[in-house]
Amino acid sequence: MRFTLNGAAVSLDVVGSRRLLDVLREDLGKTGTKEGCGEGECGACSVLIDGEVVDSCLVAVGQVEGRNVITVEGLAGPRGELSLLQQAFIEHGAAQCGICTPGMLLAAHVLLKKEQRPDADDVREALAGNLCRCTGYTKIIEAVLSCGT
Amino acid sequence: MVTTSTIGRSVPRREGAAKVTGAALYTDDLVVADAWYGQTVRSTIPRGRIRSITLDPEFDWERVVVVTADDIPGENVVHLIRDDQPVLARVGGEIRHREEPILLLAAPDRNTLEEAVRHVRIDYDPAEPVYALEEATEVYSTINIRKGKDFEDVEGVELVVERSFRVGLQEQLYIEPQGAIAIPWRERGAGSREPGVTIIGSLQCPYYVHRALKRALKLTDEQAVVVQAETGGGFGGKEEYPSMVAIHAALLARKAGRPVRLIYDRHEDLAATTKRHPGVIRHRTGVKKDGTLLSQDIEIVLDGGGYCTLTPVVLSRAAIHATGPYSCPNVRIHARAVATNTPPNGAFRGFGAPQSLFAAELMVEHVAERLGMSSVDLRRKWMLRLGDTTATGQTLTESVGAELVLDAALKAASAVGRSGGRAVKRGRGLSLVFHGSGFTGSGEKKLQGTLAMEALADGTFRILTASTEIGQGTKTIFCQLAADALGVGLDKVDLAPQDTSLVPDSGPTVASRTAMIVGRLVQEAATEIKDRLQRERAPIKVQKSYVQPDSIHWDETTYTGDAYPIYAWACTIADVDVDMTTGEVRVTDLVTAVDCGKALHPVMAEGQIEGGTLQAVGWATIEEIKMKDGGYQNDRLATYLIPTALDAPRIKTILVENPYSRGPFGAKGIGELPMDGPAPAIIAAIHDATGVWLDEIPATPERVLAACASR
Numbered sequence: 096m097r098f099t100l101n102g103a104a105v106s107l108d109v110v111g112s113r114r115l116l117d118v119l120r121e122d123l124g125k126t127g128t129k130e131g132c133g134e135g136e137c138g139a140c141s142v143l144i145d146g147e148v149v150d151s152c153l154v155a156v157g158q159v160e161g162r163n164v165i166t167v168e169g170l171a172g173p174r175g176e177l178s179l180l181q182q183a184f185i186e187h188g189a190a191q192c193g194i195c196t197p198g199m200l201l202a203a204h205v206l207l208k209k210e211q212r213p214d215a216d217d218v219r220e221a222l223a224g225n226l227c228r229c230t231g232y233t234k235i236i237e238a239v240l241s242c243g244t
Numbered sequence: 245m246v247t248t249s250t251i252g253r254s255v256p257r258r259e260g261a262a263k264v265t266g267a268a269l270y271t272d273d274l275v276v277a278d279a280w281y282g283q284t285v286r287s288t289i290p291r292g293r294i295r296s297i298t299l300d301p302e303f304d305w306e307r308v309v310v311v312t313a314d315d316i317p318g319e320n321v322v323h324l325i326r327d328d329q330p331v332l333a334r335v336g337g338e339i340r341h342r343e344e345p346i347l348l349l350a351a352p353d354r355n356t357l358e359e360a361v362r363h364v365r366i367d368y369d370p371a372e373p374v375y376a377l378e379e380a381t382e383v384y385s386t387i388n389i390r391k392g393k394d395f396e397d398v399e400g401v402e403l404v405v406e407r408s409f410r411v412g413l414q415e416q417l418y419i420e421p422q423g424a425i426a427i428p429w430r431e432r433g434a435g436s437r438e439p440g441v442t443i444i445g446s447l448q449c450p451y452y453v454h455r456a457l458k459r460a461l462k463l464t465d466e467q468a469v470v471v472q473a474e475t476g477g478g479f480g481g482k483e484e485y486p487s488m489v490a491i492h493a494a495l496l497a498r499k500a501g502r503p504v505r506l507i508y509d510r511h512e513d514l515a516a517t518t519k520r521h522p523g524v525i526r527h528r529t530g531v532k533k534d535g536t537l538l539s540q541d542i543e544i545v546l547d548g549g550g551y552c553t554l555t556p557v558v559l560s561r562a563a564i565h566a567t568g569p570y571s572c573p574n575v576r577i578h579a580r581a582v583a584t585n586t587p588p589n590g591a592f593r594g595f596g597a598p599q600s601l602f603a604a605e606l607m608v609e610h611v612a613e614r615l616g617m618s619s620v621d622l623r624r625k626w627m628l629r630l631g632d633t634t635a636t637g638q639t640l641t642e643s644v645g646a647e648l649v650l651d652a653a654l655k656a657a658s659a660v661g662r663s664g665g666r667a668v669k670r671g672r673g674l675s676l677v678f679h680g681s682g683f684t685g686s687g688e689k690k691l692q693g694t695l696a697m698e699a700l701a702d703g704t705f706r707i708l709t710a711s712t713e714i715g716q717g718t719k720t721i722f723c724q725l726a727a728d729a730l731g732v733g734l735d736k737v738d739l740a741p742q743d744t745s746l747v748p749d750s751g752p753t754v755a756s757r758t759a760m761i762v763g764r765l766v767q768e769a770a771t772e773i774k775d776r777l778q779r780e781r782a783p784i785k786v787q788k789s790y791v792q793p794d795s796i797h798w799d800e801t802t803y804t805g806d807a808y809p810i811y812a813w814a815c816t817i818a819d820v821d822v823d824m825t826t827g828e829v830r831v832t833d834l835v836t837a838v839d840c841g842k843a844l845h846p847v848m849a850e851g852q853i854e855g856g857t858l859q860a861v862g863w864a865t866i867e868e869i870k871m872k873d874g875g876y877q878n879d880r881l882a883t884y885l886i887p888t889a890l891d892a893p894r895i896k897t898i899l900v901e902n903p904y905s906r907g908p909f910g911a912k913g914i915g916e917l918p919m920d921g922p923a924p925a926i927i928a929a930i931h932d933a934t935g936v937w938l939d940e941i942p943a944t945p946e947r948v949l950a951a952c953a954s955r
């Protein structure tokens with residue numbers, strides 16, 4: 096099967112029923128995508144499929160045939176330059192233990208694509224599917240708001 | 245070249261870039277060649293004996309590795325305080341709780357593993373379990389604190405208020421579940437393998453795991469190697485439990501002759517790992533009509549669950565904090581921890597103090613109500629001030645911040661807003677708490693945490709410590725402290741990996757002790773290196789161990805003296821909306837003023853406070869564990885709910901700097917403090933909104949409605 100991963104074409108010979116999460120982590124070495132629950136509750140496994148945030152623990156890899164998948168590894172620039180959002184996460188202390196960070200970044204990334212100047216409620220809404228146990232969300236919300244243009 | 249100190253500045257987190265790019269490697273991210281997958285088979289009964297373990301002959305057991313208690317080379321015990329908890333329950337042996345580990349399996353792939361699990365049969369002789377704290381007869385530990393007279397002998401008491409409170413279980417819910425990878429050898433240089441076991445895992449305390457591993461697997465200091473991977477949250481949940489995971493993984497790896505990955509899924513993690521101790525706390529308070537506090541009589545009972553784990557230490561912290569941050573001439577505290585047939589409870593941020601402070605703070609409210617006084621005024625009258633003595637007789641000689649944080653929080657809180665509708669009532673509540681930083685009593689003295697530092701020939705410096713980064717910022721703060729003392733740029737300082745074969749035992753990363761106690765060792769080591777570099781050339785290595793100041797006295801037998809080196813203080817003001825039709829409580833705004841001594845890194849200090857605060861909001865409102873037949877009914881993330889970004893209140897943090905002479909730049913430990921204040925403030929706010937007092941948390945809709953209905 097084929098799909099696009101972080102802008103590059105991928106072709107794989109895998110059982111289509113395997114979880115996208117496992118294929119990304121085990122076959123493609125993209126371990127930035129995390130497993131926090133495996134049941135669609137925590138968002139640690141969030142990836143983008145055609146620009147929408149999806150829990151990759153609930154998606155069979157067969158479903159992404161021909162589609163465009165972005166993981167946290169795809170957020171930085173071609174030479175590894177951090178995106179504004181990534182920089183804001185560091186600057187505002189939005190990543191503590193960091194295990195929720197990849198999912199949070201992707202959810203926030205989509206929000207900022209859709210809404211250039213979100214308010215705090217927009218951010219809370221957009222991140223509601225991503226659990227964080229370290230930050231109380233305050234610094235994450237601040238970081239996302241700082242990227243509004 | 246002049247380098248400016250970064251102390252007090254929020255420099256970027258050391259491992260920040262790795263965490264935002266996905267490059268940071270957590271345990272399950274590590275690729276280990278030829279590793280098999282491990283699984284733990286657990287008891288399905290809460291109490292009884294194992295009659296037999298049967299491996300179904302229909303299954304080809306050659307395909308997997310099976311480990312039982314008979315395969316343990318050392319002692320069948322998870323080393324901690326008491327030697328009561330076995331690594332694996334044995335045939336004929338006792339089962340003391342549901343989910344108790346009995347057998348281990350490893351297989352080359354997950355499907356084979358699942359198949360094998362289905363072919364294991366365990367038969368039991370069940371016994372009658374004990375669940376209720378009130379019915380428990382076995383006691384893990386007791387603590388008695390006595391100051392002044394017995395309650396009945398105190399003269400001048402004009403009003404006695406009595407009340408009983410109950411607090412529930414709570415799961416740490418680090419987002420990365422427990423996990424370890426065991427390798428049945430240790431690497432010595434490129435490709436050379438020596439006998440031993442290497443553990444790479446998600447953990448807070450490498451040397452706890454090291455000690456436990458040595459004992460169960462009969463290894464020498466050198467043969468046991470424990471390495472911390474990037475760790476996705478701990479909150480105490482990765483203080484003692486990782487020893488169990490590590491030993492299990494090691495036993496499988498040893499028998500399989502190859503590495504084994506033992507990574508829990510969320511369901512297993514929720515069902516089997518330690519929780520916050522539930523408990524009942526009874527108070528009797530005697531005052532004069534003008535509010536003068538004369539006497540406190542407090543009884544605490546905590547439920548330790550099936551094994552002792554860290555329960556006596558949790559109980560100790562609960563007892564010492566039980567009076568609240570108040571000065572009372574006559575105090576009796578009787579605390580005990582009992583055994584029940586539920587999964588063991590253990591370390592969780594706050595470590596007993598949130599439980600007893602919840603009761604203490606609500607007691608202030610009840611006394612104030614009976615006296616017809618404002619509870620803020622009553623707190624001002626009672627609060628500990630410089631020169632006062634605590635329940636253990638500790639005289640507070642410096643950095644007493646009760647009044648500072650109370651004033652700061654009151655100043656920062658805006659007027660209470662209007663509620664959102666007719667059925668929604670709004671209210672505000674306040675709490676004042678303190679939290680001892682560092683180990684209790686002579687804990688630090690016994691522990692003698694050690695840290696080393698090297699000046700390398702290339703002009704850089706390396707900190708060697710077993711203190712772990714679990715999100716709270718250890719790596720960043722240690723580098724800031726070292727760079728400052730050395731007078732070099734931050735980029736010149738780094739940390740060696742948290743690997744027991746490389747770094748000394750700095751003590752566990754718990755008890756709000758890391759920045760304050762180990763941070764000070766960083767300063768001392770760096771200062772000595774700087775001094776020696778005037779006369780010597782690199783490489784230089786120095787080692788520093790904690791020395792208890794002579795001024796600290798603690799008597800373990802009478803429970804008197806300096807219980808903690810210093811206390812941090814916090815005042816929390818919570819605003820809630822209570823929906824009178826559904827009973828739902830929403831914490832909308834929360835102001836918290838914290839006396840942290842000195843904020844070495846303000847953004848990280850705030851981050852700790854905000855995170856701990858939300859964890860406490862969860863404990864107070866929605867995080868409820870329902871029990872069923874000795875197990876947790878809601879042992880999945882779909883049913884055990886924690887606050888999301890939508891549930892989280894707006895949190896305003898005020899850092900109050902009130903330096904402590906022995907902390908680095910005056911810093912005090914604050915990691916646990918934010919867990920203490922929100923729950924009582926929220927319950928007081930619910931009362932303000934509805935006129936009813938809840939005595940039990942979480943304040944679930946059912947409890948709120950029931951309380952309102954019975955009014």
Ligand code: FES
Pocket residue numbers: 129130131132133134135136137138139140141150151152153
């Ligand atoms: S791992 Fe997919 S939502 Fe939790």
Ligand code: FES
Pocket residue numbers: 189190191192193194195196226227228229230419476477715
């Ligand atoms: S930073 Fe640890 S879970 Fe979000």
